[in-house]
Amino acid sequence: MRVIVLGAGLLGTTSAYFLSQLGHDVTVVDRQATPGAETSFANGGQISVSHAEPWANPGAPLKLLKWLGREDAPLLFRLRPDLRQWLWGLSFLRECTPARTRHNIEQIVRLGTYSRDVLQQLRRDTGIAYDQRTQGILHFYTSQKEFDAALAPAEQMRELGCERQVIDADQAVRLEPALAHIRPQLAGATYTAEDESGDANRFTRELAKQAEAAGVRFLMGHTITALREVAGEIDHVEATDAEGRYQRLRADAYVLAMGSFSPLLAAPLGIRLPIYPAKGYSVTMPVKDASRAHQVSLTDDEFKLVFSRLTGPQGDRLRIAGTAELNGYDRDLSTVRCEAIVRRVEQLFPGAGDTAQAQFWSGLRPATPSNVPIIGASRVGRLFLNTGHGTLGWTHACGSGQSIARIVSGLAPEVDFAFTRQTAAAPGPQALTRTA
The missing domain is CATH 3.50.50.60 (FAD/NAD(P)-binding domain)
Incomplete structure (x- = not known):
């Protein structure tokens, strides 16, 4: 055919x-x-079954209210005279109930687990290389409230076969020594050993x-x-x-x-189609000090950022990506949002990356409300x-x-x-x- x-x-x-x-x-x-x-082209690099909790969840409406007017907010609605944006936003709010969140997590985990298996089989069959790392993904929390809120979704994911294990701050630092700098701030973490990372492009x-x-x-x-x-x-x-x-x-x-x-x-x-563009940002920078740079792929849930280490033909690089901006099909880079990502990287891993050579990028993610x-x-x-x-x-x-x-x-x-x-x-x- x-x-x-x-x-x-x-x-x-x-x-x-x-x-x-x-x-x-x-x-x-x-x-x-x-x-x-x-x-x-330059996404966060994670094959992350553990990243299954949707943006639309019971805690999202209050967070959106708190983030209103903040240029560096993790999720930013730039309200426009755009009927599609408003209808999408109403559908998003309908997806924030506990029942809808549980249903959506179930769909996301099932597809993610299957997809990761297919990728691994494809790699075995073809020998394809893409700066891949198979060291798992570590979600870390510098807010006790955010950590507590992650426990129930993590439990549901484990019930569905995604082994997202809850660990304490000391275990997180043992898994990723680069987190030692912020050990006093860590409330806890989760770790999914089966998750991976790599250069999607x-x-x-x-x-x-x-x-x-x-x-x-x-x-x-x-x-x-x-x-x-x-x-x-x-x-x-x-x-x-x-x-x-x-x-x-x-x-x-x-x-x-x-x-x-x-x-x-x-x-x-x-x-x-209930799809609206959610502009995401990424920063890619060469590794400056390997002893300070992370090896394990990380997720900073509070700031909605993911961190990957890409080592391949283009050199040893850090890729940090995340946030979402709903502003139609606009792809302009916000200096404030780019600087906020770099500032967070320096807070967590000072001196790890060469910020003077940071490359900024934005892409339009096709987001459904669920x-x-x-x-x-x-x-x-x-x-x-x-x-x-x-x-x-x-x-x-x-x-x-x-x-x-x-x-x-x-x-x-x-x-x-x-x-x-x-x-x-x-x-x-x-x-x-x-x-x-």
Whole structure:
């Protein structure tokens, strides 16, 4: 079967690779010159099943009120005259109940655990290298209140098979000696030994090479302008190439994996995806003093930051990423928010990184109100969805790609997850029917 995958980020590239493995003739279309050049370019680097508590949780509304007006707030709503933003925000608040939070954690953990297993098998099968580290992920807390609030979600994750163990401050420092500098401030930590980290951009580019070797065609520098429907199913994709020439692309099936831009292409078809761009920031800097730099991948839950160590062809680097800013499709870098990240790094690991050579980046994460991605068949024939992964695109990429490849092929997915099929009537921002 001929399949066109729209988007060459993590989700599009993994979808294409696994579709090819199932015997399909696959073409990937993307406006960038190379795969993984947008949201997959400089993310936090974590394959983090333990990062399963959604932004929308019972404690979120009060935190949002506290953060209002703070330019350096971990989660910042820049209120706009944008109906999509307001509808997304209302849906976000509906997801903050204890029952919805528990349901969403369950979906996120199931997909994350499966996806991590698929990634590990892929690594064994192909020998793919991407600055990976398999030293686990340590969540640390400098606030007793934040640590206490993490205990119940961690317990639920353990019940679901994610071994997120609660440990004390001394154990945290033994696991990661670089935390010794802030030992008096540590309230506690959790540690998930099975979690990993690595360079998502390098992984995407290396997997794209593997896919090309298997026959996948990548049409880079092609801007997708529309999906055209005839008689209830997709007839063709319209695009322009790097020279601006019109292209009409046809296939037997189409996979929409364009992150935050997915809703813009889906809306003319009557498909209203509950996805809004959440701008995330990252800082990458060379390691200046290896004795002060962390080895284990870390999560600072209070400040919503993740820390990874990337050691590969580009040298020994620290990657710090996080925060979320809801401001439409704006990608401008806020100096205040960039400086806040660097300031936190220096508080925690003074002198570890070369701040004078820090490189700043922003990317638009495709966030759903629940943090649960949208994977499955759409209400329009021959159109499939693999989008809305928010902050967990790297964590969920391989499992999502494997799953959508099986769904397109008419096979049952291997993971118990709330895969989606859109209803015929899509009157609002949450017009999705999920089946598991």
